[in-house]
Amino acid sequence: MAKTQDWGTIGTIASILGFLASIIMIFFTDFKVAALVSLLVAETAIVGVVWFYAKRRASLSHPFEREDILNHVCYRFESLTKISYEVTEIFRVTQSHLDNVAIELTWSGRGKVHVETCLHKGEIQPIVDGQTGKIQFSLPLTEPKRFGDTAMTHYRLELEDEGHQNVPQLSKNVKRPCQMVIFEVQLNFLQNCSDAKLTWRERDDSELGQPHFIKNVPFDKASKTFRVAITDVCVGRKYQLRWEPSESA
Secondary structure (H helix, E strand, C coil): CHHHHHHHHHHHHHHHHHHHHHHHHHHCCCHHHHHHHHHHHHHHHHHHHHHHHHHHHHHHHCCCCEEEEEEEEEEEECCCCEEEEEEEEEEEECCCEEEEEEEEEECCCCCEEEEECCCCCCCECCEECCCCCEEEEEEEEEEEEECCCEEEEEEEEEEECCCCCCCCEEEEECCCCEEEEEEEEEECCCCCCCCEEEEEEECCCCCCCCCEEEEEECCECCCCEEEEEECCCCCCEEEEEECCHHHHC
16 A cells, blocks of 8 residues: 555656646747756755655654653642642654644543643643543643654643542553653552552553553552552553552542
């Protein structure tokens, strides 16, 4: 299919060149002038074809706008309803130009959402869907980046679970290549908690299906924290760190 499309593109370019050559021969009676103009048109077309295939090859090699090096997610609970969700990403740009990053999250709770970042002074207005829990906003980079550059994003969501619907789990949908994901859950209102379970499932799998177990993550009583690093990250998986609701009450 791809080869058919390539030949179709080449055929279209050849047709355009033939048409331009015909126009040139009509309007320029001087053969030398016509030949020179035809040569310029041909050179321009060749540059266009080279640019087209270079861009196409780059899009096949790097289908994502960025590739994560490190993704650190910190989920802090001051109480059952007062929550902070903080994300720091270090990534490599894999497109020609990038000046902002689109963020899309899904929160199981329902209530107030405030977004802030230490890398941007302006106010960030999220779009919050009260029915599905989806949160969307655009995060500007400190400066425009080009292919191969390393960049960082940071944002923090201050959440108020007024509906008391928040599920005691931290999830990450891996939509692009990533070298490492770090999950950190801080339960400041608890003195102790049983081990959390780190699992994964295919991103499009139903939540009713049985997830794949990775390991138990112990609760650190001193810091009141669950912390785990995932290094064998696979695109298309949804990683989850879940602790027992009964222990969080």
